[in-house]
Amino acid sequence: MARIRRMSNTSDPEALSRRRFLRGAGGVAAGGVLVHGMLSAAEPAARAPGASSAGETLEGEIEIELSINGETRKLKCEPRTTLLSALRHRCDPALTGTKEVCDRGNCGACTVHVDGKPALACLLLAADMRGKKLRTIEGLGSPDKLNALQQSFWTHDGQMCGFCTPGFVMAIQACLDKKPKASLDEIKRSCAGNVCRCGTYPAVFEAALAVARGGK
Amino acid sequence: MSSQKETGPSWGPRAAHTLLNKDVPRVDGPAKVSGRAVYAHDVRLPGMLFARVLCSPYPVATVEFDLEAAKKLPGVGAALDMGVKSVRWLGQPVAAVAADTPERADDALRALNAKWTPGKWVVTREQSLAEGAPAVGKNGNRGRENSQGDRAETEAAMQGAAGVVEAVYTVPVQHHACLETHGVTVDYRGGDEAKVYASTQSTFAIPEGAARALGLKAESVESIVEYMGGGFGSKFDLGFEGQLACQLSKQAGKPVHLLLTRAAEFTSAGNRAAAHFVMKGAIGADGKLLALLSDIEKGGGVGEGARMPQPYIYEVEKSWTKSVGVLTNTDSSRAMRAPGHPQSSFAMESIVDELAYKAGLDPLEVRKKNLKHEAYQRQLTRVAQEIGWPAHPNKTAPGKAEGRWCTGIGFGVSVWGAGGRAECQVDVRIGRDGSVSSAVGSQDLGTGVRTYVATIVAEELGLPVTAVTARIGSSRLGQANGSGGSTTTASLAPAVKSAAWNARTKFAEHLAQALGTEATNIHFAGGQVEDKKNGKKLAFAQACALLPQEGLSARGEWVKELAGNGIHGAQAAKVRVDPLTGQVEVLKMVCLQDSGLPLNRLTLRSQIAGGMVQALSYGLLEERVIDPDLGIALNANFEDYKIAGSMEIGEIVALIDDDDQREQAIGVAEATCIPGHSAIANAIFNACGARVRDLPLTPDKVLAALGRT
Numbered sequence: 003m004a005r006i007r008r009m010s011n012t013s014d015p016e017a018l019s020r021r022r023f024l025r026g027a028g029g030v031a032a033g034g035v036l037v038h039g040m041l042s043a044a045e046p047a048a049r050a051p052g053a054s055s056a057g058e059t060l061e062g063e064i065e066i067e068l069s070i071n072g073e074t075r076k077l078k079c080e081p082r083t084t085l086l087s088a089l090r091h092r093c094d095p096a097l098t099g100t101k102e103v104c105d106r107g108n109c110g111a112c113t114v115h116v117d118g119k120p121a122l123a124c125l126l127l128a129a130d131m132r133g134k135k136l137r138t139i140e141g142l143g144s145p146d147k148l149n150a151l152q153q154s155f156w157t158h159d160g161q162m163c164g165f166c167t168p169g170f171v172m173a174i175q176a177c178l179d180k181k182p183k184a185s186l187d188e189i190k191r192s193c194a195g196n197v198c199r200c201g202t203y204p205a206v207f208e209a210a211l212a213v214a215r216g217g218k
Numbered sequence: 219m220s221s222q223k224e225t226g227p228s229w230g231p232r233a234a235h236t237l238l239n240k241d242v243p244r245v246d247g248p249a250k251v252s253g254r255a256v257y258a259h260d261v262r263l264p265g266m267l268f269a270r271v272l273c274s275p276y277p278v279a280t281v282e283f284d285l286e287a288a289k290k291l292p293g294v295g296a297a298l299d300m301g302v303k304s305v306r307w308l309g310q311p312v313a314a315v316a317a318d319t320p321e322r323a324d325d326a327l328r329a330l331n332a333k334w335t336p337g338k339w340v341v342t343r344e345q346s347l348a349e350g351a352p353a354v355g356k357n358g359n360r361g362r363e364n365s366q367g368d369r370a371e372t373e374a375a376m377q378g379a380a381g382v383v384e385a386v387y388t389v390p391v392q393h394h395a396c397l398e399t400h401g402v403t404v405d406y407r408g409g410d411e412a413k414v415y416a417s418t419q420s421t422f423a424i425p426e427g428a429a430r431a432l433g434l435k436a437e438s439v440e441s442i443v444e445y446m447g448g449g450f451g452s453k454f455d456l457g458f459e460g461q462l463a464c465q466l467s468k469q470a471g472k473p474v475h476l477l478l479t480r481a482a483e484f485t486s487a488g489n490r491a492a493a494h495f496v497m498k499g500a501i502g503a504d505g506k507l508l509a510l511l512s513d514i515e516k517g518g519g520v521g522e523g524a525r526m527p528q529p530y531i532y533e534v535e536k537s538w539t540k541s542v543g544v545l546t547n548t549d550s551s552r553a554m555r556a557p558g559h560p561q562s563s564f565a566m567e568s569i570v571d572e573l574a575y576k577a578g579l580d581p582l583e584v585r586k587k588n589l590k591h592e593a594y595q596r597q598l599t600r601v602a603q604e605i606g607w608p609a610h611p612n613k614t615a616p617g618k619a620e621g622r623w624c625t626g627i628g629f630g631v632s633v634w635g636a637g638g639r640a641e642c643q644v645d646v647r648i649g650r651d652g653s654v655s656s657a658v659g660s661q662d663l664g665t666g667v668r669t670y671v672a673t674i675v676a677e678e679l680g681l682p683v684t685a686v687t688a689r690i691g692s693s694r695l696g697q698a699n700g701s702g703g704s705t706t707t708a709s710l711a712p713a714v715k716s717a718a719w720n721a722r723t724k725f726a727e728h729l730a731q732a733l734g735t736e737a738t739n740i741h742f743a744g745g746q747v748e749d750k751k752n753g754k755k756l757a758f759a760q761a762c763a764l765l766p767q768e769g770l771s772a773r774g775e776w777v778k779e780l781a782g783n784g785i786h787g788a789q790a791a792k793v794r795v796d797p798l799t800g801q802v803e804v805l806k807m808v809c810l811q812d813s814g815l816p817l818n819r820l821t822l823r824s825q826i827a828g829g830m831v832q833a834l835s836y837g838l839l840e841e842r843v844i845d846p847d848l849g850i851a852l853n854a855n856f857e858d859y860k861i862a863g864s865m866e867i868g869e870i871v872a873l874i875d876d877d878d879q880r881e882q883a884i885g886v887a888e889a890t891c892i893p894g895h896s897a898i899a900n901a902i903f904n905a906c907g908a909r910v911r912d913l914p915l916t917p918d919k920v921l922a923a924l925g926r927t
């Protein structure tokens with residue numbers, strides 16, 4: 003899986019600095035402490051907007067802009083909001099094609115492209131994605147105008163219940179973007195971090211190979 | 219299709235199909251591959267709250283928590299105490315909270331500040347059966363005992379056998395691991411009506427319980443199941459998760475989204491029971507199975523576990539079987555794809571294999587000799603050819619554990635009832651504008667239901683599949699049964715066919731009147747309607763324009779003759795084993811499966827392959843692990859609970875048994891996942907002589923079986 007570079011410096015003084023951001027993210031840890039009952043239960047992990055003092059700590063709701071599928075989306079989130087949660091819960095309309103299955107980087111269902119590389123949206127913080135080009139399954143093709151890989155998934159029946167399918171499509175698309183004539187082994191490796199419980203793997207491989215070989 | 223000389227709908231003849239028994243890409247494929255398919259997990263409603271459930275991290279404990287503290291947090295809209303002060307199984311839910319974002323719901327869960335006081339528990343079979351063990355049930359830790367056959371007679375039948383094998387076979391708890399967790403999104407904002415978007419295998423099982431929890435009438439609650447992300451037997455009712463969602467929604471007067479977290483899905487949403495088989499079998503010199511003793515203990519948590527039949531599939535002259543559930547303080551097992559059968563398959567296929575080798579016989583021939591149904595004879599012959607058994611060297615004795623890789627082949631067979639019932643009502647409508655819809659409330663688990671709801675009607679009317687809109691997944695549509703036990707196809711497909719037939723004959727009668735001909739002359743094919751008497755043709759849409767303004771509607775119900783029962787399959791696996799590391803690679807699996815008339819060969823092959831992959835995963839990787847002393851779930855996540863991924867998948871050959879010429883619709887799901895892991899275990903032995911009698915078939919066990927620990 004591609005490593006995602008941390009957010010770049012920005013000239014906007016109101017924007018997050020990395021330091022502010024990380025301090026804000028400490029709220030997550032505070033939430034963790036709450037598990038053990040060491041803080042007052044009334045203390046939320048993310049405080050209400052305006053509660054921060056002198057911009058020392060990033061807290062509460064923040065407003066960010068993300069470039070998703072070629073469109074700029076303004077959305078409100080928290081420092082701790084993952085890209086997955088932002089797509090699914092903070093975008094309006096929501097982008098729910100990116101699936102939440104394990105929420106800890108074990109299953110590949112939330113695979114998106116960040117600056118053209120595959121990444122797991124559940125392991126990225128939304129605020130960290132500012133200035134990056136994000137692509138989700140919704141950005142590949144629509145039901146009326148599927149891209150070649152989606153079309154091939156359809157005709158080879160590379161989906162059953164379909165819940166893992168967007169993640170597989172995104173993982174393999176990233177592989178084919180990089181290597182249009184990928185081999186079976188390369189295709190398998192590109193989706194080695196994805197799981198499918200219905201067991202569609204054989205059809206998924208066929209679908210991907212058909213595209214790699216220039217057929218349908 | 220023509221209506222000449224017909225008295226009612228029939229599937230045949232097989233050569234006449236235009237859509238059925240062909241490869242038809244599923245009609246909802248474009249929505250799924252583009253991420254546009256909206257599952258219960260994806261429903262977004264104004265003011266919706268996201269819920270989290272507090273589940274016990276201990277098998278037995280008392281609990282206290284502070285509901286008021288959670289309610290005070292910003293964004294929290296509802297909180298519920300389930301009134302459970304002491305829990306008796308690991309993962310048991312005790313409270314739920316709902317907030318405007320999932321993150322805030324997590325905060326609220328933490329704010330409950332739950333204080334658990336662990337008690338005494340049993341989480342393993344050994345703990346449960348130990349003297350002085352804490353009691354799980356009211357009547358101790360052993361459930362109801364069932365037995366059949368005569369033990370003494372069976373023992374006596376072992377005299378003079380060419381080979382006797384005594385062995386213990388064990389399988390761990392397996393999880394369903396549905397990718398979409400259990401749950402619902404409830405759309406209730408006060409008032410008299412509600413919609414429940416459910417991830418369920420039974421659309422019609424949802425409204426009643428939801429209505430009760432919401433204080434509404436069942437008829438005022440619509441259950442919607444447009445798409446669902448996997449069930450495998452674990453999603454048949456509203457469940458605690460659905461009930462909590464409704465209660466939270468009622469409390470807040472807002473829509474509530476409650477889909478379990480992955481951790482809760484593992485601990486609290488069901489599983490396939492573990493099993494412990496003490497077996498003793500005997501084989502004659504001619505390969506006949508003479509006798510089998512099976513002493514079975516099922517590990518279904520606080521539940522009893524599904525019945526695990528023995529002797530499984532094979533004919534054995536004398537047998538005795540005893541079965542009992544051994545209770546533990548863990549989540550109850552639930553139905554899981556072929557409940558009880560994959561466990562029984564592992565024990566039976568293993569001992570049949572062991573007996574064959576013990577008697578110096580070919581395990582394939584021994585199988586054939588002890589299987590009554592003729593389907594197995596042709597199926598085993600074919601899969602043996604496909605896997606390369608005829609040219610394989612190790613037929614009556616395993617290969618030597620030498621060198622880097624040893625290659626082996628193993629076999630297994632499956633069976634399932636898969637019959638149907640009169641439960642479905644399907645409505646076909648033809649509009650004056652030429653539009654056709656086929657509607658029934660049924661859910662589609664990913665098997666292709668939605669697709670055959672369209673294709674059956676399209677074929678009947680001589681249309682392409684795109685000309686028919688399939689509507690499914692709503693309790694406002696015609697009744698349908700829950701998708702369990704592979705019964706959907708045999709229950710639903712005949713009703714679809716019947717509705718299509720009724721619509722066509724009604725349409726033909728109407729056209730006959732309008733065109734001044736006989737209904738039996740009206741023929742529907744190739745998107746056209748033809749009067750066979752004079753050869754006049756109308757485009758389908760033109761014919762529809764002759765309908766009255768309200769169009770035409772027809773209902774279909776189950777027709778017994780269109781449904782079948784009883785399916786069979788044989789599978790073979792080829793593996794390579796590294797005798798130095800114990801590593802196992804499944805190179806190839808082959809399945810030949812019958813299932814009556816294939817409604818859609820493409821989705822049928824997918825389902826066969828899917829069952830094989832699930833069995834491979836069960837065989838090589840899956841095992842729930844709970845620390846017996848600490849009582850903690852050690853692998854309630856996809857990182858530590860592995861299911862098969864792309865790197866485990868070798869060549870998967872899913873074959874449809876076209877020698878089965880029954881003109882009947884029959885489901886296929888269960889049978890396909892029954893024997894794959896058994897075939898793999900047998901292949902490992904065939905490769906190198908390592909008999910692993912405990913799933914999963916991990917390298918350490920292979921090495922131990924080779925005496926190389």
